Amino acid sequence: MVRIVTEPIDIPMILESLGDPSAGGIDLFVGTTRNHSRGKKVLALEYEAYLPMALNQMQEIADGARKKWDIRNVSIVHRIGRVDIGEASVVIGVSATHRNEAFEACRYCIDTLKKVVPIWKKEFFVDGEAWVGPQGGDQ
Amino acid sequence: MVRIVTEPIDIPMILESLGDPSAGGIDLFVGTTRNHSRGKKVLALEYEAYLPMALNQMQEIADGARKKWDIRNVSIVHRIGRVDIGEASVVIGVSATHRNEAFEACRYCIDTLKKVVPIWKKEFFVDGEAWVGPQGGDQ
């Protein structure tokens, strides 16, 4: 399941979408908005997507994970619009027969999403707002 | 939060327990009961724990994860008693400022739990039941 939503991400629904009687484990990554960024206090975040391409790239990531690992299901859901501190902006879940594959594939999906999916984050500070610039590795 | 429960594991409650405004990510591992084991069809599973020691060891794992990685919160919940196919037997969640720490600490917790926590699984097959014996790595 690959989706971009404007409402809070429904995590129980995602877990349900991953269920498979032959799965022994699910790894779920929940990206949440942090109250600080590069030393400044963040009040809220706003995400924008180039929708058709973002969905296309997310589907390619999910398909790629299925090719690289022996997994059962994979779901990638990103929220756009305003996301308050502590709320989930992205949720990625992978079910697999063995946990190693679930962990590795989930990690691959979030790492790749952050590099290629055309979604942009604007940070709102006390004294202004700014689009996030070129990033290093683990943001 | 470290708990052993006899009812279905409340995953939204665990996610809530991990929330932290300075956390950028949560990694959640959900261990689910599989419908097959060593080539045989499994009907259900039953878990038994040496309760005080199991809770003690789970707390040590959580404390160990906090010492090894810069993480915010960690929760480990195991269910005992009968667990039907597809239901969660264990849920481990770790929140951290950066996702790398969340993934690594979560992986450490489930790997260590499977090695040291005195909890035992009995598998029910069509033709009988059996305690799970000595295990290899990724079960």
Add this chain to the structure above:
Amino acid sequence: MIAVNVKLFAVARDLAGREELTLSLPRESSVSDLVEALVHRYPRLEEWKRYLRCALNHQYISSDQILREGDEVAIIPPVSGG
């Protein structure tokens, strides 16, 4: 000359002040020629230039790809989803 449609997002759109435009480019222009023409028209994009990627039909394309009449090119500033 060929006409290429350009879509702008996020910081690129804000700096250019528009979401879409059409650029006239010499025949056989490449993706990097398009970016040069775009930055020439909107100099505020200069500091982001080396970070801009381009996409055609929802796929990233390399900077030496040759553009054709009617192509719709998306300008992708550094992504920051997740």
Add this chain to the structure above:
Amino acid sequence: MIAVNVKLFAVARDLAGREELTLSLPRESSVSDLVEALVHRYPRLEEWKRYLRCALNHQYISSDQILREGDEVAIIPPVSGG
């Protein structure tokens, strides 16, 4: 002689047919002496012997640890939680 209380779980309990018992052991007996005595009394435990670990006060103890009067030792067959 010392008296050591033993708690049994899962497959060990099922094979021994009981949850708790008290073993009399010579002074200075170690954990592995206790396991030997236990398997001697319940021979069906033999095939699990090399996988049994022991715990005292909810902590694993090594097989050469010396036991004392009144210790309560838990016999931990291979764990399979998760």
